[in-house]
Amino acid sequence: MLTQDPLDASAAHALGTVELAEGNYDAAEQLFLRAHAYNSTVGYDNDAANARLLMEDDETVYQRASAMVASSVRREDGISVLTALVDRSPEYVEAHVALGDALLADDDITNGLMQYH
Numbered sequence: 001m002l003t004q005d006p007l008d009a010s011a012a013h014a015l016g017t018v019e020l021a022e023g024n025y026d027a028a029e030q031l032f033l034r035a036h037a038y039n040s041t042v043g044y045d046n047d048a049a050n051a052r053l054l055m056e057d058d059e060t061v062y063q064r065a066s067a068m069v070a071s072s073v074r075r076e077d078g079i080s081v082l083t084a085l086v087d088r089s090p091e092y093v094e095a096h097v098a099l100g101d102a103l104l105a106d107d108d109i110t111n112g113l114m115q116y117h
Contacts, residue, residue, distance in 0.1 A: 009039035016047065023088060025054045050081050061085050062095050069102035078102055086115070 016031030032048035053064055062085060068078030082099040086092060100115030 009035040009042065009044065012038065013042075013044055013047070016044075016051070020047075020051055020054070020084065021087075025051045029055075046077055050077055050084075053081060054084055058085060058089050058092055058095075062092065062098065065095075066098050069098060069105070075102055075106060079106065 012031050012035035016028045016035060019025075019028035019031060029048045029051035032044050032051055035042075036044035036048060053061055056064075061081060065078045065081040065085065068074040068081065071078075079099065079102050082095055082102060085095045086099055089095065096115045100112045103109075103112030103115065106112075
């Protein structure tokens with residue numbers, strides 16, 4: 001996609017999402033910043049900041065993401081960060097609980113309850 005149109009913000013963002021899912025946070029951040037440079041109206045810079053946060057240790061990520069989900073404005077970002085945290089550290093019980101609480105607050109009952117399991 002990017003080879004056909006190197007200025008395609010959505011393609012750069014999609015590749016960043018893949019890198020994020022694979023735990024390549026630095027590569028994800030760079031792709032999200034690239035997407036933001038191509039289209040600064042979508043909020044790709046928030047995704048870059050979240051990827052940068054995920055480069056931190058688990059406790060730092062947990063603390064910052066917990067603060068994010070406490071705000072209805074940042075809840076979606078916090079949910080994304082907590083999801084990445086529990087994927088990389090599935091034994092982190094506090095992160096599962098925080099994610100469950102955030103999902104329930106976001107009316108995602110089924111996925112929220114699954115975090116408590």
